[in-house]
Amino acid sequence: MSNENVEQILDVQLTCEGQATGKMRNELKVTGSWNPDHPWQLATDEGPFHGGDSTAPPPLALFCASVTGCFMTQVRAFAKKLRIPIASLKVTGSFKWQAVTHPQRPYVSSPRGFGLDIEIDSSATPEQLKELIAAAKRGCFLEQTLIRPNAIDHRMKLDGRWVEV
């Protein structure tokens, strides 16, 4: 088998250092393992509901942009790879959640449905475009994350030691 037909594993790892500042603002430095010397400086804040100052988008806005943007990246990257011409691409994402609130207790939240509406200006056939979308679904890091259950490990520093919580 020649090298040209060999699958390879690509590891993609990011670290996010978040520091709480202001009333509800978070400063977040994100570093990609492939680009360690050029971290991205991001921020989130909240509006009146959480007593924040709206100095930055809320976390959910970053999330919706990340999912929509990640899918769009795959569509354009794979259009090149599959030699499918694209003149323009527009994607409208819809994201719904619910929280059960209580005056005296923390609320409990849950997702209530996500959708992506895709508009491609292209001379390709509908079959080619459907093949492109199928490839984008398989390639999209965030779609592949959202469609399966993920454990999140939590550790807290207590008395100088990391403890699973």
Added chain:
Amino acid sequence: MSNENVEQILDVQLTCEGQATGKMRNELKVTGSWNPDHPWQLATDEGPFHGGDSTAPPPLALFCASVTGCFMTQVRAFAKKLRIPIASLKVTGSFKWQAVTHPQRPYVSSPRGFGLDIEIDSSATPEQLKELIAAAKRGCFLEQTLIRPNAIDHRMKLDGRWVEV
């Protein structure tokens, strides 16, 4: 039962309008249903791997910031609600994925583990802090999204009609 003990359902809905520009840049306007007149203007881009110009963070950087920031919001919001004092809060998120790449075919990606390391400067007891973290897990919109499988509905406009794809 008095009004003070009644649970209520809070609907949280966001729309993200993404337009592909440049080589791999996406302009993303995110609107929250609770704040329709003040959308957030965000952008993603890619680096050399995808042939982008690195004019904005990649989608995965927004995602990591959103998950870390959302969890941090819950910790501070619920600390107030549970009357647990917090002098400072730092959270370091770790996010891993893999892609199986092939020279001639689109890659296929999958998540490989997420973690949050939490450092709280507080006069509260370890038990109070553990209670706070448990409440933050239940309240965090994005943690509650990631720990369960989510369907994503895709529609594409073909010949002027929306078609499920």
